[in-house]
Every structure is written in C-alpha cells, then in structure tokens.
Amino acid sequence: MSSASEVETAWGADRPESTPGSKKSDPILVVDGIRRTFGGLTAVDVDHLEIQRNKITALIGPNGAGKTTFFNLITGFDAPDAGSWSYNGEPMSSLAPHKVALKGMVRTFQLTKALARLSVIENMKLGAQNQKGENLFRAMMRGWKDEERANEERADALLKRFKMDHMREEFAGGLSGGQRKLLEMARALMTEPDLIMLDEPMAGVNPALTQSLLGHVKELRDEGRTVVFVEHDMDVVRDISDWVVVMAEGKIIAEGTHEEIGKNRQVIDAYLGSHHDEDLTFDDEEE
Amino acid sequence: MDFQSIIVNALQAAVSPEAAIFALAAIGLNIHFGYTGLLNFGQAGFMTMGAYGLAVPVFAFGWPLWTGVIFGILAAVVFALALGAPTLRLRADYLAIVTIAAAEIVRFLVRATSLSDITGGSNGINGFSSDFYDLNPFTESIKFGPFSFLPRTMWAIILGWVLVLLGIGFCYLVVNSPWGRVLKAIREDEDAARALGKNAYSIKMQSLIIGGIFGALAGMMLAISTGSVQPSPQDLGPPKTFFAYAALILGGTARLWGPVVGSIIFIALLQFTDGLIRGAQSAGWIPEWFISGTEVGVMRFILLGVGLMLLMLYRPQGIFGDKREMAFDV
Numbered sequence: 001m002s003s004a005s006e007v008e009t010a011w012g013a014d015r016p017e018s019t020p021g022s023k024k025s026d027p028i029l030v031v032d033g034i035r036r037t038f039g040g041l042t043a044v045d046v047d048h049l050e051i052q053r054n055k056i057t058a059l060i061g062p063n064g065a066g067k068t069t070f071f072n073l074i075t076g077f078d079a080p081d082a083g084s085w086s087y088n089g090e091p092m093s094s095l096a097p098h099k100v101a102l103k104g105m106v107r108t109f110q111l112t113k114a115l116a117r118l119s120v121i122e123n124m125k126l127g128a129q130n131q132k133g134e135n136l137f138r139a140m141m142r143g144w145k146d147e148e149r150a151n152e153e154r155a156d157a158l159l160k161r162f163k164m165d166h167m168r169e170e171f172a173g174g175l176s177g178g179q180r181k182l183l184e185m186a187r188a189l190m191t192e193p194d195l196i197m198l199d200e201p202m203a204g205v206n207p208a209l210t211q212s213l214l215g216h217v218k219e220l221r222d223e224g225r226t227v228v229f230v231e232h233d234m235d236v237v238r239d240i241s242d243w244v245v246v247m248a249e250g251k252i253i254a255e256g257t258h259e260e261i262g263k264n265r266q267v268i269d270a271y272l273g274s275h276h277d278e279d280l281t282f283d284d285e286e287e
Numbered sequence: 288m289d290f291q292s293i294i295v296n297a298l299q300a301a302v303s304p305e306a307a308i309f310a311l312a313a314i315g316l317n318i319h320f321g322y323t324g325l326l327n328f329g330q331a332g333f334m335t336m337g338a339y340g341l342a343v344p345v346f347a348f349g350w351p352l353w354t355g356v357i358f359g360i361l362a363a364v365v366f367a368l369a370l371g372a373p374t375l376r377l378r379a380d381y382l383a384i385v386t387i388a389a390a391e392i393v394r395f396l397v398r399a400t401s402l403s404d405i406t407g408g409s410n411g412i413n414g415f416s417s418d419f420y421d422l423n424p425f426t427e428s429i430k431f432g433p434f435s436f437l438p439r440t441m442w443a444i445i446l447g448w449v450l451v452l453l454g455i456g457f458c459y460l461v462v463n464s465p466w467g468r469v470l471k472a473i474r475e476d477e478d479a480a481r482a483l484g485k486n487a488y489s490i491k492m493q494s495l496i497i498g499g500i501f502g503a504l505a506g507m508m509l510a511i512s513t514g515s516v517q518p519s520p521q522d523l524g525p526p527k528t529f530f531a532y533a534a535l536i537l538g539g540t541a542r543l544w545g546p547v548v549g550s551i552i553f554i555a556l557l558q559f560t561d562g563l564i565r566g567a568q569s570a571g572w573i574p575e576w577f578i579s580g581t582e583v584g585v586m587r588f589i590l591l592g593v594g595l596m597l598l599m600l601y602r603p604q605g606i607f608g609d610k611r612e613m614a615f616d617v
Contacts, residue, residue: 002513051578054476077478102485113479114536115472117541119613125465133465136493191484271299 007242007257009209014052016243018256021048028053028195028226029074029105033084036066036073036250044080045250051195054226058237058258061247062271065229068110068267071199075107076100085281087195102129106193110200110230112180116173120164123183124155137179155190162186178205186218196220198229202236214240219273234262237253246270288570293562295433300558301551304440304512305448306538309554310507312531313538313546314454315501320532321540323494324460324474327405329370331527333502336362338510338523339397339406340503345415347405352418356507363503366393367496367591373443375491387525411517419446419511443512450504451547461541463481470494473540505531533595539605548606556594560587 008015014025027050036044044066051057072078074085076097080286084093087105095103128151133144145207157164162182164239167175174185181201188196201217202210210233217240220227231237237244237258244261246254254261261267300306312330319325328597340359370389372384397406402523406412425438436444469490472480477487506523509515516585521524528554538549564583567573578586598605 007572022515077481097478097481098484098486106484109478109482109483113476113482115475117475118468118471122468122471124470126480126485128485131465132484134469134490136461136497139464139466140457142460142464144465148459149577174611185482190507 007259010242012242016050016052016255018151018260019120020252020255022050022255023054024050026053027051028114029087029159031074031085031096032083033074033087034070034080035059036078042250044073046070046252049245049252051226051228054221054224054242055224055242056221056229056240056266057243057245058241059228059230059245059247060232060234060261061239064249064272066250067247068199069250071197071230074100075105076198079171084086101191102195104192104194104196106188106191106195108181108184108188109199110201111120112177112184114172114175114180114183116171118172119169120159120172120175121152121155121168124159124188125151125205125235127152129191151190152232158186158189163212175210181205181215183208185213191221195226195228198227200207200230200232202231202233210236217223238262288563288572290512290566291433293559293566297555297559299434299436299617300449301555303554304443304447304508306551306554307444307451307459308508308512309534309550310445310451310455310547311501311505311508312527315498315505316450316469316531316535317540317542317546318458318462318494318501319494320427321535321542321545322467322470322474323491323498324379325491325495325498326379327386327498327524327530328383329386329388329390330498330502330505330531331368331525333363333499333507333525334506335390335393335397335518335523336366336499337506338516339412339502339506341507341510342412342415342516345418346407346412352415353578355415359478359503363499364496367499371492371495375488375495384430385426385532387528390528391525394518394520395524396572407516409518411515411519412497413515416511420514428514440512443508446506448513450508454501454504455543455547458497462518462543466490515610517579524574533591536605537595537598539607540578542605542607545605545607553591554589556591557587558589596600 016022016024029051031046031049034046035042041222061067069078074082076095076099085090086092087103090103092100115126130153131144132147138144156165159231164179164182164186166205167179172180185198185201200240201213205213214236217227217229222237241258243259244256245252246261246267253270254264254267256264289382312334315333321329326513337359340362344355344358345352349552365526375386398407398409402408402499420439420442423438423442425441427438429436429441449509469480469485472485473490481487482588484512521532534549534550535546536547537546537553561583564578564586568578568580604610
C-alpha cells in the first residue's frame with residue numbers, strides 16, 4: 001500500500017498543483033472545453049484537464065457525475081457538443097473509436113464486454129492490432145500464419161500473467177464476472193496501449209481478485225503505461241492512484257493526491273450534500 | 288402407397304439444383320447472420336439482383352451469357368452498398384427492416400410494365416440460358432439405379448454443386464482467419480470490437496457484400512436451372528428468404544456445412560412430405576374432404592413448420608450447432 005508520502009516522493013519535482021485543471025509536467029492527454037449535453041442535462045462540461053504520463057489517475061465522483069460519458073467522449077464512442085482534446089500532442093477530436101484504439105488509447109467497459117461465443121484465447125487474439133489477416137484478401141491467401149503464431153504466444157503470456165491460462169479454451173461467456181474483468185483487461189493489453197482507460201475495473205469483483213487486479217494495474221504503470229480508471233471504491237483509489245480527479249455534475253471540482261482529496265470540503269459536499277454534517281435538531285453538542 | 292418411389296423422389300430432390308440454390312442463399316445468410324450477426328431479411332433481393340443481372344444483358348442487349356454473370360455480381364455489390372451505407376451504423380434491427388423492404392421494392396421494380404423492354408415486366412425473362420446449355424456434354428438421361436436425371440438437370444446439378452463446394456471452400460478460408468474472428472467479435476459485441484481497434488462498419492459492409500454475392504449466385508443458379516426468371520413471390524419474394532433462413536437454422540448457424548446440409552434436408556423433407564401426403568391420398572387413407580389435392584402443397588409446409596418448431600424446442604442449435612453456445616445469452 002502506498003502511503004501519502006510515497007505518492008509525494010513518486011511525483012518528486014513534477015508534483016502538479018492541486019487545483020482543478022492544473023498543468024502537468026508531461027501530459028499524455030490534454031482536454032479543453034469538452035461539453036456534452038443530453039437535452040437539458042449537461043452531462044460533461046470540463047474546462048481543462050491534463051493527465052500525466054506514466055501515472056495512475058483515478059477519476060472519481062458521485063453517480064451521474066459524467067465519468068463514463070467523459071470516457072465515451074474521449075474514446076470516440078460519443079461525440080461532444082463542443083471541445084477538443086489531444087493525445088500525445090495529436091488532436092483526437094471526432095476520431096472514430098477504432099482509430100482512437102489504433103493510436104494506443106484503449107478502454108474497457110463498465111459492463112464487461114466479453115465476447116461470449118468466442119474462446120478466451122480468441123478473445124485475446126482479437127486484441128492484436130493491425131493484423132494482416134484482418135484484410136479479407138490476405139485472409140484468403142493465408143499469409144498471416146506467422147503473425148498469428150506470434151500473437152498467440154503473446155496472448156498466452158498475458159493469460160499466464162493474469163492467471164487465466166487454464167481457461168484458454170473456455171467460451172468467454174462461461175467465465176465469472178471477475179474473470180471477465182480480468183479477460184477484458186488482458187485483452188486490452190493485447191493492443192499494447194500507451195494509455196489504458198478502465199471503467200470501474202473492480203466493480204463486482206470479489207476482494208481476493210481485487211487484490212490481484214490492483215497488482216496488475218500497478219504493473220501497467222511500472223511497464224511505462226498510463227492508466228486512467230473510474231472507481232467508486234475509495235480503498236482501491238487510496239491503494240493505487242498517484243493522482244485523483246474528482247467530477248461532479250459534469251465538472252472537474254478537485255484534483256490532488258488521495259490524501260488531499262479525502263480532506264477536500266467540496267468533494268465531501270459533492271458526495272454527501274453540503275449540509276450533511278449539520279444536525280437536524282437544535283443540539284449543539286456535535287463537532 | 289409406393290414408399291420406394293417416395294424415397295427416391297426425396298433423395299433426388301436432395302441433390303436437385305433447387306437444393307443447391309437454397310444452399311448458396313443460405314451460405315450467404317450464414318455469413319450475414321451466423322457469423323456477423325447481420326439480420327438480412329432481403330436475401331431474395333440479392334437473388335433478384337443475380338437473376339436479373341444474368342438475364343437482362345442477354346434479353347435486352349443480346350450480349351453473351353457470361354457478361355450477365357459479371358452484371359449479376361456487380362448488381363449484388365451495389366445493392367449491398369446501398370443497403371449497408373445508411374443502416375450499418377445503426378442498430379441491427381434497422382438493417383432487417385430496410386432489407387426486407389428493399390428486396391420487395393426491387394421485385395416490384397423489375398415487374399413494372401414500363402420496364403418490360405428490359406426486364407420483361409410481369410412475364411419475366413425466358414430463353415437466355417442457351418449459352419450454358421450449349422455446353423452440356425450430356426445428351427441422354429443419366430441413370431444410377433433407381434435415380435434418373437434429365438441431361439439439362441444433370442448439367443445444372445453439376446454447376447450448382449460445384450458453386451456450393453467453391454463457396455464452402457471460400458468460407459472455410461475466410462472464416463477461419465483473423466478476418467473471420469473480427470466478424471464473430473462484431474456478432475458478439477460491436478462496441479468491444481471497435482474499442483479494440485476494429486473498423487466494425489467496414490467489416491460489416493464486407494460481410495454484407497460477400498453474403499450478398501452468394502445470394503446473387505443463388506439467383507443466377509435459379510435463373511439457369513429453370514431457364515427463366517419470374518418476379519413472383521415464390522421465386523424471388525420474401526418466402527425465398529425465409530426458407531433459406533429455415534434451411535440455415537435447421538443445419539446450424541455459424542457452422543461451415545450447416546447451410547448446405549440444412550438445405551439438402553429442407554428440400555428432401557419438403558419432397559418427402561409431399562410424396563407421403565399424395566401417396567396416402569391416393570391410397571384412400573386421407574379423405575378428400577380433409578385434405579384436397581390442391582391443399583397438399585400447403586399441408587407440407589405446415590408439417591415442415593411443425594418439424595422446425597420441434598427442432599427449436601429440442602435442438603435449438605440446429606443439426607451441427609454446439610449446445611454450449613446456446614447457453615450464453617447474447
């Protein structure tokens with residue numbers, strides 16, 4: 001478990017300011033003025049956000065804060081009303097989801113999308129990018145066998161790492177909820193992403209598996225990847241995040257280390273309501 | 288009742304050009320529905336494209352038959368693009384609605400009186416297939432034991448089943464490849480495929496085109512084997528599509544041989560029940576007031592429908608399907 005001081009040491013001189021939309025020393029993702037409305041409801045309205053490279057950033061916020069919509073916008077699954085964002089300095093606005101993934105920004109889903117009637121290994125091999133055999137004419141010519149073998153080796157290594165190698169030939173539809181989360185993360189890694197965006201990776205996962213999933217997420221950072229994840233479980237956030245971004249009602253209301261966020265008045269208000277600690281009675285013994 | 292001739296007729300139907308036509312149409316539907324999850328309810332439209340694409344150049348312009356083959360395939364490709372471009376970005380059900388409507392639009396279009404110089408109007412087109420039958424090496428009926436085929440039929444049978452085998456070979460190659468894997472991924476969850484960097488729209492379009500070409504081949508085969516194209520519902524209307532679906536589901540979806548075996552059994556059963564009812568009638572087992580001679584054709588479809596329902600109840604995965612796959616709710 002990383003204590004607060006450990007997080008501070010890890011940042012060192014690059015420690016960003018703890019203000020919403022603060023500058024980062026080496027941002028992989030920069031978002032500007034992104035807004036998405038559904039009728040009268042403004043789901044996402046983010047002025048500025050930078051995500052530091054090679055760190056684990058947690059995106060938290062109460063239900064309906066716009067976290068998943070934000071994910072959808074950034075990864076091309078939804079189109080914003082306004083705004084722009086760049087990834088590795090490249091503008092990404094209005095790019096189709098598959099093009100976003102090909103650039104190295106890959107996401108998982110809150111409701112896991114295991115491909116039920118494909119085996120685990122086939123699920124994994126699907127993740128490999130730019131496969132020759134995915135072109136119809138080359139698929140017929142069978143010139144992709146070597147590539148397929150290489151992909152299969154990589155998939156097997158990942159399955160081993162996620163301790164799923166014994167389920168290799170099972171249909172993904174037969175896996176448990178937690179195993180599907182693992183499979184989805186492993187499959188996302190097959191794309192060799194630089195930035196991996198996990199939408200509630202721990203939801204519905206039993207505590208024992210949570211520990212190993214946390215380990216895997218930290219490993220991703222140690223491999224030099226950047227992780228952004230949405231999570232409701234504050235223990236998880238405390239455990240692995242280097243930086244926490246808080247959303248409420250579509251806006252970024254706070255940024256900082258998990259320690260700072262835990263004390264942030266605005267965050268507490270967003271989660272619990274601004275009058276949560278005022279007693280309804282006239283007793284003034286409280287506090 | 289002459290059981291032997293009923294069985295001989297059923298077996299003869301099993302290898303008839305008609306079975307090959309259904310097999311080709313069902314192979315196309317297998318690519319659409321079985322592998323990609325596209326609900327194409329307009330396979331008859333693709334067949335119309337193939338049949339008229341083949342016949343029109345000969346009939347209207349006097350060009351040789353082989354040019355018709357090219358036109359038939361091109362027409363199917365254009366039809367697929369026209370159907371796919373607006374609907375493949377939308378949810379799966381939109382394609383179903385658009386394909387069934389478009390197939391009927393096309394059929395009504397070719398039977399329009401104002402187009403009768405080109406498409407023959409409601410009379411259809413006859414006598415365009417001589418180029419093919421001129422090549423027929425068979426001069427007299429072919430007999431194997433109790434089976435006997437007319438030279439024309441034999442020649443059409445050979446063409447039909449060669450096409451089916453080539454089609455199966457092609458399917459084997461493309462389905463067992465990374466391309467085929469993307470097809471199945473799209474069937475399971477399109478968004479997951481897109482999140483992994485797959486251009487779902489393009490692959491779905493490719494699938495629609497390829498399955499449509501198989502539909503067009505079925506249409507050409509129909510035109511060749513009967514020597515005519517008719518814009519009638521039973522030839523190129525919605526029943527054709529749904530019979531092809533029945534054959535596919537009978538054999539097992541997303542299985543290489545499912546559509547072929549399904550079509551063979553479908554046609555053989557149809558012929559068998561027909562023979563059985565007629566035989567029972569002439570033997571006096573079924574009274575005339577219960578099923579009259581003209582009602583036999585309908586009756587066999589009713590029996591077949593009951594059979595399909597039983598299949599769905601007791602073997603929902605079809606003959607070749609994998610029971611395990613049915614366990615997942617997708």
